[in-house]
Amino acid sequence: MRRSLLALIGSLMLVACSQEPDTGNTTGVICLAKRPGYDPKNMKQCVDACIACENGTTVTCTTSCTLKGAR
Helix, strand or coil: CHHHHHHHHHHHHHHHHHCCCCCCCHHHHHHHHCCCCCCCCCHHHHHHHHHHHHCCCHHHHHHHHHHCCCC
16 A cells, blocks of 8 residues: 555656646747837837737736836
């Protein structure tokens, strides 16, 4: 019983360690790159890009852009 428990724990540890790391939102970065003249400090542009590229809402994107320094 104890051996099988240790084997199970060892297997779970190997599975957890072999997962690929999260690389972030590369789709959003590509979407932003396709917006010519995008200024992340411009509130309207920032909110519009957030909604389009990150599937955000006006409220969450306004908050996000404000925290990023947009005016």
